[in-house]
Amino acid sequence: MPETQLPDWYHDGIDHIWLPYTQMQTAKPPLPVIKSDGVRLTLADGRELVDGIASWWAAAHGYNHPHVLKAVETQLKEMPHVMFGGLVNEPALRLSKRLAAMLPGDLDRCFIAESGSVSVEVAMKMAVQYFLNKGESRSKFVHFRGCYHGDTLGTMGVCDPEEGMHNLFGDVIADNILCDLPRTEAEAAKFTIFLKKNAHTIAAVITEPLVLGAGGMIFYPPETLKWLRSACDEAGVLLIIDEIFTGFCRTGTMFAVEQAGIVPDMITLSKALSGGVSPLSVCAARDHIFDAFLSEDPTKALMHGPTYMAHALGCAAANASLDLFEREDRLGQVAKIEQQLKDELAPCRDLPNVKDVRVKGAIGVVQLHDASNIDALKPKFVDAGVWIRPFRDIVYLTPSLTISAEDLSILTNTIFSTLNG
Template sequence: MPETPDWFESGISHIWLPYTQMKTAVPSLPVKSTDGVRLTLADGRQLIDGISSWWAAAHGYNHPHIIEAMKAQIDAMPHAMFGGMVNEPALTLARRLAAMLPGDLNRVFIAESGSVSVEVAMKMALQYYFNRGEKRTKFVHFRGTYHGDTLGTMAVCDPEEGMHGLFGDVLAKNLLTDLPRTAEQAEQFADFLKANAADVAAVITEPLVQGAGGMVFHTNDTLRWLREACDAAGVLLIVDEIFTGFYRTGSRFAIEQAGIVPDMVTLSKALSGGVSPLSACIARDEIFAAFYDDDPMKALMHGPTYMGHALGCAAANASLDLFEREDYAAKVHAIEGQLMAELAPCGFVENVKSVRVKGAIGVVQLHDASGLEKLKPEFVKRGVWVRPFRDIVYLTPPLVIGEDDLSALTHAIRDVLGA
C-alpha cells in the first residue's frame, strides 16, 4: 500500500464523507493535482477520469481559459453580496444564459449548488400560485428520479430508491408516478394530472436521462407529452438539466432535442466547467410577472449568501466561451460512437443485463450488483477512475477526452467485468 501524505493521515479522522458508511468504507484516494482528463494521486499515480467529477468537468481539468478568467476576477473582486448590489460577471452570465435557452426563459436566479437551484424552482412554482390567489402545494415527480439531497428536493426524488428512504415520514407528501413512455401512458398521465391539477404547482423531471436513479433513458416524446399534459392541466413544468445540460446528451440542452420550453430550468455542474460551486434557476417571463408587483410580500424571498458569486460567474462565463467557440456537439457525437462500439462487447458478459449509450454517457447494467464495491480498486489498478453505483458501471468522461484515453476507460470496464 503506497504511503499516504501527512495531511491525509491527520485530517481523515475529522472529515465526514458523502454517501459513505464511514465505519466500513474503503479508504478514499488522496488527490494532489488535476490536469486535462487526469487525476494525480499523492503517491504520483495518475488516473484517467471517467466520471468528470460527478459530471461537472466538461472541459477537463485546469483549462487555461477558465483558470485565467478566475485569476483576473479574484484580483478584482472574488465576491460581494448580491443584496442591493450586483456585479458584471453575474449579469453577463444571466444575459448569456437567457440568450442560449429557448423561448422566454429570461429571468435567471444564480445560486451555488444544484440542489438549491431545484429548491428555488420549487419555491417559485409554489409562490407563483400563491401570488395569484391559489394554494397549490404538491409536485408531481417520477420513479427513478433524483433532484438533490436537501429536504425539499428529497421530497421529489424516488422514495423507493433507498438513499432517502429513512426520511419518508418527515418529507412533504407529493404525487409519485411513472414517466409516460408510450402514447397510452401519456394519455393516462394527462388524465392523472388533470384530476389532481387543483393541488399541483408543478411537474418536475430530468430530461432524457434519469441520472443518479440509474442512468435510465427516455425519449423526446416523453418530454413533449409532459409539456402537453402540463399545458392542458394548467400546471407548471420544471426541467432539471443539472446533469444533462451543456452537451452531455449531445445537444446544448436536452430540451432542445424535444423542442419544448419548460416554465423553469435548473443548471449547475458543467455550468462553471466544474471548477466552482454555481447553479442557476431560469424562469419564463410569465413566472417572473407573477412576482413583479407593488406588494413587497409578492417578492421572491430567497437569497443565498453566495448568490451571484462573482468568481464562480467568471468561471461560468469562461466555460460558456468554450462551449460557444468549439464544436462540442461534434465532440459528443464522436464519444457516443466510440462508447457504442467499445462497450458493446460487455453485452456478452454473463452478469451484464444491458449496455446503453446516450451522448457522452455509457452504461453497463448488471444483473447481480452484490460485488460492486470490489470493482472500484480493480479500476484504479488499471489506471482509471470509474465509480460504479447501484447496479451500473458507467462512464461520463470529460467532453474533451481523446480516443486513446476513452479506449483506456472502456477497455478497463470490459476487462474488469470480464474477470
C-alpha cells in the first residue's frame, strides 16, 4: 500500500507495536484495516478483502453481527466488568448454565477466563491439583505430535516441539511426554499399556479433537478419541480436550467430541465462543473434578483468578453468540460449506505442486509439496481481493459459517488460480 494512502494513526503507531509470529526486521508491513462487515475487511486505501480465515476462525457469525453488537452495547451501558472475586454477574452465570446444558455429559462447572491459552493452563492446573488433593503427586502430561495448545509457558510444554514456534524454550518449559496419536487398534492397545505403566506420574492426556490445527490442519478419525478415552479410564488418568479451534460447529457437529461420543474430564473453549467480538475462554470440568476441590482445607481450593475473569461484556457477547448457534442453522450451513469446499477445491489436486486436498466441516486445506515460497502467496491473495494466510505447507480456509456460496467461490477460485499461476 503506498505511503500516501496510509492513515496518520498507522504512521504514528506502527513503530511502537509488536506483531505476533513475525520477524519484525524482515516482515512486510501489515495491512491497516478500517472496517469489517460480514465476511469483508476494508483496508485504508478502500480495497475490500473477502476474509477466508474469519480472524483465526473466531468470527463464526461474520463480522459485526447486529445481534451480538446489540447485546454488547446493552451490557456496556449497564456494567462492562466487575471483579469475580466474591461477586458474580448475570451474563457469566447465564453463560455457564447454557454451556453446561450444551456440552456432553456432566461438564457442569465453567471457569471463565480471557484467552484460549489461559483456559488450557487452567485445565492443566486443575488436573495436577486434582491428584494433589487426593494425595498423589502427578505432574506429567501426555500430548501428541502435531498438536498445538497455546503460547504461554505451560501450554508450550504440551505443544509439538517439532512445530518450531517454541523450540527455543526447550530448557525452560515442562518436560512432558510426547506421543503419536494412535491410528489403529494395535497402536491404541500399545498406548493403553504405556499409559497404565506410567499412570503414577501422569495427570492427564491432552489433545485437539479430530483436527490438529497449527500442526498443519491434520485430520484424524473419531475412533482415536474413543481409544484415548478408554485408555485414560483404564489407567486412571484424566482426559483434556482442547476444542478452542474445533468447537461450535467448525467440524460439522457443535463440538468435535460428539462425533466420538465421549465426555472428557475437562474441555476448553474460546474463539467462536464470543463470536469473535471479545476475548473470552472457558475451561469446563466434570462434576468429579470440581468435587475433588471441595474441602474444609482452604489449600485445596483452585487458586487461580484472572483480573478479567468472567468479563461481563465478553459473556454478553458469548450469550448472543450462543443465541445465534441455537436460532440459526449453523450446522446446515457448515454442511453446505463442506460440500462446496470439496467440489471447488478438488481441481487443485491436478496442480503439480499440490500434495493433498482435504476438507472437514468448514475447514478446507490444500497441502503443497514445495512450500519454500509459501510467504510469496500472501500478497498475491491480497492483490486478488481475498484474505488468506497460508502457513507451513498449507493454504487453508476457515471462513465464517455465514459465508455465501458466491463469496466462498471467490475464495476457492482464487486459491486455484493463484496456485496455478
